[in-house]
Amino acid sequence: MATEDDSAVKEPLDLIRLSLDERIYVKLRSDRELRGKLHAYDQHLNMILGDVEEVVTSVEIDDETYEEIVKTSKRHVQYLFVRGDGVILVSPPLRTS
Amino acid sequence: MLLPGFAMLFFSYFKELVGKEVTVELKNDLAITGILHSVDQYLNIKLENTRVVDEAKYPHMLSVKNCFIRGSVVRYVQLPPDGVDVDILHDATRREARGA
Numbered sequence: 001m002a003t004e005d006d007s008a009v010k011e012p013l014d015l016i017r018l019s020l021d022e023r024i025y026v027k028l029r030s031d032r033e034l035r036g037k038l039h040a041y042d043q044h045l046n047m048i049l050g051d052v053e054e055v056v057t058s059v060e061i062d063d064e065t066y067e068e069i070v071k072t073s074k075r076h077v078q079y080l081f082v083r084g085d086g087v088i089l090v091s092p093p094l095r096t097s
Numbered sequence: 098m099l100l101p102g103f104a105m106l107f108f109s110y111f112k113e114l115v116g117k118e119v120t121v122e123l124k125n126d127l128a129i130t131g132i133l134h135s136v137d138q139y140l141n142i143k144l145e146n147t148r149v150v151d152e153a154k155y156p157h158m159l160s161v162k163n164c165f166i167r168g169s170v171v172r173y174v175q176l177p178p179d180g181v182d183v184d185i186l187h188d189a190t191r192r193e194a195r196g197a
Contacts, residue, residue: 017194020187030124040186042106042193046140048176048186079181081107081174083140086124 016041016090024049027088031057034082035093045084052080106193110186111136120150120175121166127155129164140168 009015019038026034026047036049053076060069111133120130121142128151131144143165149158 013194017191020190021183039181039183040106040110040190042190046107048107048110048181050181050183077173077175078178079176081176083168083171083173085169086172 013043016045019090019092023093025091025093026082027091028082028086029088030086032086033057034080036080039079042084045087045090047082047084047087049080049082050078052077054080106189107140108136108138109189111140111142114176114180117177117180119144119177119180121171122173122175123166123170124172125170127158129158129166131164134163137168140171142166142168142171142174 009018016038020041022038023035024038026036026049028034033055034049034052035055036052038047039050040048053074056073058071058073060071061067062069115133115135117133118130119133120128121144122128127149129144129147129149131147134143134145136142143163145163147158147162147164149155152159
């Protein structure tokens with residue numbers, strides 16, 4: 001490790017480093033998703049996001065028809081610390097919404 | 098102060114936030130607002146002057162004013178806008194991410 005080039009992408013965490021100060025998409029456990037600006041992270045994937053939208057998805061089953069009703073609830077938070085043990089994946093934002 | 102194996106970035110960040118009001122959301126969906134009293138390397142949190150966010154839904158915490166929260170049960174911490182210096186966070190992250 002004689003020369004540590006800050007801009008070299010060697011391992012997966014380096015890919016996340018490229019997204020610093022950019023908007024990202026985070027998939028969390030419990031069917032939650034976040035979209036926000038990445039301000040800080042560490043090797044545990046603890047993160048601080050800014051201007052965050054959280055989407056919680058739940059599926060209800062109708063008692064009679066047994067059809068699946070997919071519901072989502074959204075909320076907006078200005079600055080959010082996210083604990084890394086809930087993170088499943090991190091990515092540039094998907095162009096779905 | 099060497100704490101090998103534990104990220105220092107967020108520990109240092111939360112130490113700077115002591116005295117400010119935060120809202121801690123736990124993995125069991127309970128959300129607690131309070132003044133950040135202290136934090137440790139495991140990101141365990143001590144809050145003072147606590148009140149539960151949805152008091153009608155969680156009445157069993159009505160008499161609790163101070164609490165210790167194990168770091169591992171935290172899902173989110175909502176941060177006050179004046180507690181976030183984006184530039185300092187970016188610089189610290191670049192330095193910490195290199196060492197990982």
